[in-house]
Amino acid sequence: MKTKKIIALLGASLAWTTAGYAQETVKIGVILPYSGPFADAANQLQAGIDLYIAKHGDTVAGKKIELIKKDTGGPAADVAQRMAQELVVRDGADIIAGFALTPEALGAAPVAEEAQKLMVVMNAATSMVTEQSEYIVRTSVTIPQVNYALGKWAFEDGGVTQAYTLVSDYGPGHDAEKSFSAGFTEAGGKILGSDRTPVANPDFSAFVQRVKDANPEAVYIFVPGGAQPAAIGKALVDRGLAPPATKILAQGELTHPEALASMGETARGIITTFHYTLERDDPLNKEYVEGYTAANNGREPDLFSIGGYDGMHLIYEALKKTNGDTSGDALIAAAKGMSWQSPRGPMSIDPETRDVVQTVYIREVQEVDGKLQNVIIHEIPDVKDPLH
Amino acid sequence: MNQAMSANANVDTARQWLKRQSRWSPFEIVFWLALLLPFFLFPTYLPLASQIAIAALFALSVDLILGYAGIITLGHAMFFGLGAYAAALLAKAGWSEPLTGLLFAGVFAGLIGFITSFMIVRVQHLALLMITLGLGVLTLELANAMSWLTGGTDGLRVPRTWPIFNYFRFDLWGYTSYGYTLAVLFICFLLSRLLVNSSFGLALRGIRENVKRMPAIGSDHHRHLQKIYTISAAMAGLAGALLAQTTSTVALDVLSFTRSADVIVMLVLGGTGRLYGAIVGAIIFLVARDQLAGINPQYWYFWIGLLLMVVVLFMPKGILGFLSRLAGRRDND
Numbered sequence: 001m002k003t004k005k006i007i008a009l010l011g012a013s014l015a016w017t018t019a020g021y022a023q024e025t026v027k028i029g030v031i032l033p034y035s036g037p038f039a040d041a042a043n044q045l046q047a048g049i050d051l052y053i054a055k056h057g058d059t060v061a062g063k064k065i066e067l068i069k070k071d072t073g074g075p076a077a078d079v080a081q082r083m084a085q086e087l088v089v090r091d092g093a094d095i096i097a098g099f100a101l102t103p104e105a106l107g108a109a110p111v112a113e114e115a116q117k118l119m120v121v122m123n124a125a126t127s128m129v130t131e132q133s134e135y136i137v138r139t140s141v142t143i144p145q146v147n148y149a150l151g152k153w154a155f156e157d158g159g160v161t162q163a164y165t166l167v168s169d170y171g172p173g174h175d176a177e178k179s180f181s182a183g184f185t186e187a188g189g190k191i192l193g194s195d196r197t198p199v200a201n202p203d204f205s206a207f208v209q210r211v212k213d214a215n216p217e218a219v220y221i222f223v224p225g226g227a228q229p230a231a232i233g234k235a236l237v238d239r240g241l242a243p244p245a246t247k248i249l250a251q252g253e254l255t256h257p258e259a260l261a262s263m264g265e266t267a268r269g270i271i272t273t274f275h276y277t278l279e280r281d282d283p284l285n286k287e288y289v290e291g292y293t294a295a296n297n298g299r300e301p302d303l304f305s306i307g308g309y310d311g312m313h314l315i316y317e318a319l320k321k322t323n324g325d326t327s328g329d330a331l332i333a334a335a336k337g338m339s340w341q342s343p344r345g346p347m348s349i350d351p352e353t354r355d356v357v358q359t360v361y362i363r364e365v366q367e368v369d370g371k372l373q374n375v376i377i378h379e380i381p382d383v384k385d386p387l388h
Numbered sequence: 389m390n391q392a393m394s395a396n397a398n399v400d401t402a403r404q405w406l407k408r409q410s411r412w413s414p415f416e417i418v419f420w421l422a423l424l425l426p427f428f429l430f431p432t433y434l435p436l437a438s439q440i441a442i443a444a445l446f447a448l449s450v451d452l453i454l455g456y457a458g459i460i461t462l463g464h465a466m467f468f469g470l471g472a473y474a475a476a477l478l479a480k481a482g483w484s485e486p487l488t489g490l491l492f493a494g495v496f497a498g499l500i501g502f503i504t505s506f507m508i509v510r511v512q513h514l515a516l517l518m519i520t521l522g523l524g525v526l527t528l529e530l531a532n533a534m535s536w537l538t539g540g541t542d543g544l545r546v547p548r549t550w551p552i553f554n555y556f557r558f559d560l561w562g563y564t565s566y567g568y569t570l571a572v573l574f575i576c577f578l579l580s581r582l583l584v585n586s587s588f589g590l591a592l593r594g595i596r597e598n599v600k601r602m603p604a605i606g607s608d609h610h611r612h613l614q615k616i617y618t619i620s621a622a623m624a625g626l627a628g629a630l631l632a633q634t635t636s637t638v639a640l641d642v643l644s645f646t647r648s649a650d651v652i653v654m655l656v657l658g659g660t661g662r663l664y665g666a667i668v669g670a671i672i673f674l675v676a677r678d679q680l681a682g683i684n685p686q687y688w689y690f691w692i693g694l695l696l697m698v699v700v701l702f703m704p705k706g707i708l709g710f711l712s713r714l715a716g717r718r719d720n721d
Contacts, residue, residue, distance in 0.1 A: 032685075034681075034685035034686050035681070035685060035686055035687065035688060035689060039686060043686075069685050070681075070685065071681045071685035071686070071688070073681075074641060074646075075541065075543070075639055075640070075641055076639065076641045077543045077635065077637035077638065077639040077641070078439065078631055078635045078637065078639075078641075078642075081435075081635045081636075081637060082435040082436060082439055082635075085435040085560065085561075085562065086432070086433075086435055086436070088560065089432050089435075089560060089561050089562075090432035090433070102541070102542040102543065103541070103542065103543035103637070103639035103640075103641065106542070106543050106544075106545050106637050106639070107543075107635065107637045107639070109545070110545075110548070110636050110637075111560065114560050115560060126542045128542075132545060169532070169533065170532060170535075170540060170541045171535055171539075171540040171541035171542045172541065174535060174540065199532075
């Protein structure tokens, strides 16, 4: 009887001490494709996270922030789910974050739901991601958000009445095509034709010829980054499809700084839509870019970096609001409706959908100081994802 | 008279040999009991353990055709993926009962396996490699193109699988998942064991050793190969379905070339042509991956490559082949 009591006491004190210890740290599990074809995106996102921690310290509401990194190796839903499970049951993570790719987020969502943990999606850009669990919040962008806005703008302010769409034949390409077309036709524009190019190693010349035959005022394109922006830029110019005669519309990755360098002159005049513009003239952005390049051997931040940076901001602010309470319910309540000034501009979290609401920028590639760069020509404030 | 007697004697020894092969050794019993240890010793590693069991089942299916029948394949993820999508789509249609879902996926993958087997048995060596690779890539592209059905690059969220026997709920810790996957692995292993230690299994080995000779002794090698290919495809489909059911998600990566290649790596590590080689290979590959990726999430594949080179150079018959040589035991085949 006595021994039983002692054991119970020991157990209780042990439980108490571990609870006491847990109060000292907040463990954030970061699930990203650190290896494989998307490793570069993961590294940029991680650099955004690291920069935020370096700037704001690793203690929030009296608790120390501890990161646990897990590699998925690519768009593997099953691996992401196992990582999330292990983070929760083995490592005792309080928050799960990261997710460069949609399948990763879909894989981890059931774990966040069951374990009732805050899940911060820092990139994955398909609309439906935040609908998978009440505990998911997103700090990046959605493809419909920027492309629907671009379609609407093209008809209302861009002076385009009919257009042709040319997208890569995979999920994000399909989403982009659908949302641009929706924004454009709902405003009153007409889509002359839609084509889809293979995802891997496409030869654009035949597709571009078809676009030329349709003789549109503008062509909307969506291709994955890497070698394709330069290839499609060249194919368009070769067929004489170039601004100002034919407007070229696209999502921001097409003309991000590294792509611009490889596209050269062919990029001039391309109009893109995005939530983050490296060159945006703003003190907060300047400070962010300077800090980032200094910490990363001169590498400039991109869309992944800003998603990670703002994701950490959300986690920090939510922890401050809850006074260090890490329960999923408290954190998600704190995150709903939160709004702040980010290097990308003003942004907030929709209290209903837990998705990001932000300014969408329409940019045109122009020459500034002898160098081609994205210049903001229009701003659309407080854009929500149109699909929720 | 004399000849007939010696022929009879030959049949007897073959039978005895098969009988000897199918006897359970104490090693095997210990091995299977050891697979229960994660429940008690490493309960926080159960999600990994169930993925290992799934990978082992997939590797087992490839071992049946590669190790026993000599069909080299670089596209077996095709059947794994078909099984995963079959189970997932059935669940999406409103039927999430695990066992019938599993059966449905196995039958579906087996059916596709049977259809493609007509093509497979006509070619050998490099051509076989190219055909299996091509079929795998085609299936992947087809799934990508049919994104309205498969979810495309984004993947598919599947409704949660119903409890097994309406009792064992799929829990966060993975107790049910591991129990379920291990049970299916064990049953498939028993079937494979019966298969390879039967006269059919012997015929397959004959085909592996010399394709031209088998017809000469009156063995219909096309029919044999078709049979084992169909069985193997169905088994790979079961593995895929297990993955879809235990993780409630499917993405295009179930069909990827990497999955087809990884399973070959597992087999080479463990040792081809041995049923246990598939299981040991899957354990080594995934545990090494988990540990190495934990140490360095960026460059873990380097160490896998190194391990693979060491094994291929110094243990050409895989880790199991090496161990059995160390133990001085005769090779199983």
